[in-house]
Amino acid sequence: xxxxxxxxxxxxxxxxxxxxxxxxxxxxxxxxxxxxxxxxxxxxxxxxxxxxxxxxxxxxxxxxxxxxxxxxxxxxxxxxxxxxxxxxxxxxxxxxxxxxxxxxxxxxxxxxxxxxxxxxxxxxxxxxxxxxxxxxxxxxxxxxxxxxxxxxxxxxxxxxxxxxxxxxxxxxxxxxxxxxxxxxxxxxxxxxxxxxxxxxxxxxxxxxxxxxxxxxxxxxxxxxxxxxxxxxxxxxxxxxxxxxxxxxxxxxxxxxxxxxxxxxxxxxxxxxxxxxxxxxxxxxxxxxxxxxxxxxxxxxxxx
Amino acid sequence: xxxxxxxxxxxxxxxxxxxxxxxxxxxxxxxxxxxxxxxxxxxxxxxxxxxxxxxxxxxxxxxxxxxxxxxxxxxxxxxxxxxxxxxxxxxxxxxxxxxxxxxxxxxxxxxxxxxxxxxxxxxxxxxxxxxxxxx
Numbered sequence: 001x002x003x004x005x006x007x008x009x010x011x012x013x014x015x016x017x018x019x020x021x022x023x024x025x026x027x028x029x030x031x032x033x034x035x036x037x038x039x040x041x042x043x044x045x046x047x048x049x050x051x052x053x054x055x056x057x058x059x060x061x062x063x064x065x066x067x068x069x070x071x072x073x074x075x076x077x078x079x080x081x082x083x084x085x086x087x088x089x090x091x092x093x094x095x096x097x098x099x100x101x102x103x104x105x106x107x108x109x110x111x112x113x114x115x116x117x118x119x120x121x122x123x124x125x126x127x128x129x130x131x132x133x134x135x136x137x138x139x140x141x142x143x144x145x146x147x148x149x150x151x152x153x154x155x156x157x158x159x160x161x162x163x164x165x166x167x168x169x170x171x172x173x174x175x176x177x178x179x180x181x182x183x184x185x186x187x188x189x190x191x192x193x194x195x196x197x198x199x200x201x202x203x204x205x206x207x208x209x210x211x212x213x214x215x216x217x218x219x220x221x222x223x224x225x226x227x228x229x230x231x232x233x234x235x236x237x238x239x240x241x242x243x244x245x246x247x248x249x250x251x252x253x254x255x256x257x258x259x260x261x262x263x264x265x266x267x268x269x270x271x272x273x274x275x276x277x278x279x280x281x282x283x284x285x286x287x288x289x290x291x292x293x294x295x296x297x298x299x300x301x302x303x
Numbered sequence: 304x305x306x307x308x309x310x311x312x313x314x315x316x317x318x319x320x321x322x323x324x325x326x327x328x329x330x331x332x333x334x335x336x337x338x339x340x341x342x343x344x345x346x347x348x349x350x351x352x353x354x355x356x357x358x359x360x361x362x363x364x365x366x367x368x369x370x371x372x373x374x375x376x377x378x379x380x381x382x383x384x385x386x387x388x389x390x391x392x393x394x395x396x397x398x399x400x401x402x403x404x405x406x407x408x409x410x411x412x413x414x415x416x417x418x419x420x421x422x423x424x425x426x427x428x429x430x431x432x433x434x435x436x437x438x
Contacts, residue, residue, distance in 0.1 A: 128369070132365060
């Protein structure tokens, strides 16, 4: 342990260290629960590896600055940013970079006040809650409203920046939002850009991935597609993707909710006696009844 | 005269690490923390002033320590105490309360004797810090 970094030093069994920290378990869970998102998963694995090595270096008295951990997650709605942020909090906690590992979700409303002097206490309150955990700011670009120069968002931004710098040991900030708007946000607030070490982009899901997600959700909720309804749902997704307001996994979930509603209605209307498996089976008719098949693009805006 | 009230008051004053550990203990038990201050340490004075609002939804003691140091800076010569409130059903009471700051000079109390009829004596305790306020 007393070796200087220039000598060979002790043997460190990296495999063992990796296994003994529960990162692997957390990453596996991430893999299992989140379909697709390969670039994100690779990135998270890289970050985890970097943090682990930094920890090891610290244990062996090599100089390490505490790595900057603030991140930005960009991607369209429903691509799993919040879910990944939650996992990230757990990973950071298991590596000892945050003390508690909870996630505080905040948006503009939680940070910015409505009159002079209202912003600072509000922001402070949220920052206080986030200490020891991860502060997740959804749609961070709403904080900055250049069109209104008296907007109080700037005040919140300044407080955030100070806290991100001075309380680096206490909490980690994750900013999330659409890619393009985040880019303009960072351009107009260079302070944020330089304080954020990891920019992770969440790509849209492919059709196959969406189908897999649906399968997973259906399984988790103890329903089941039969062969016809599975094909029908695939066709549903093909059309839905083309339509406006498509929000990836969230739209899938909403579609499934509506399908469940129709399934329940169909069962009740039919009446009579059923077998238990009927309670779980989603019929092709439940899927086909969707307005999407009737070209009702605008009708399905709730997704 | 050194005031003893609340938990731990017969122990030497806590260091910041010890205070933080106690606060963390409260938070781990899900007891929201409140910081209170007063200049009147009379044992019957239960109405101390609260510094800010009770702090709900806080997981880490560092956040409370920040507020505590603000409070100490604002009231350097007051008594300050920390209370952890247990809101669980059937308890609903202060679960832990201890002093975290006392003034440098604690003037103590005056015992007032009042002679009443039939040679009875009635006693009143007054805190000097109130009867002879600083400055």
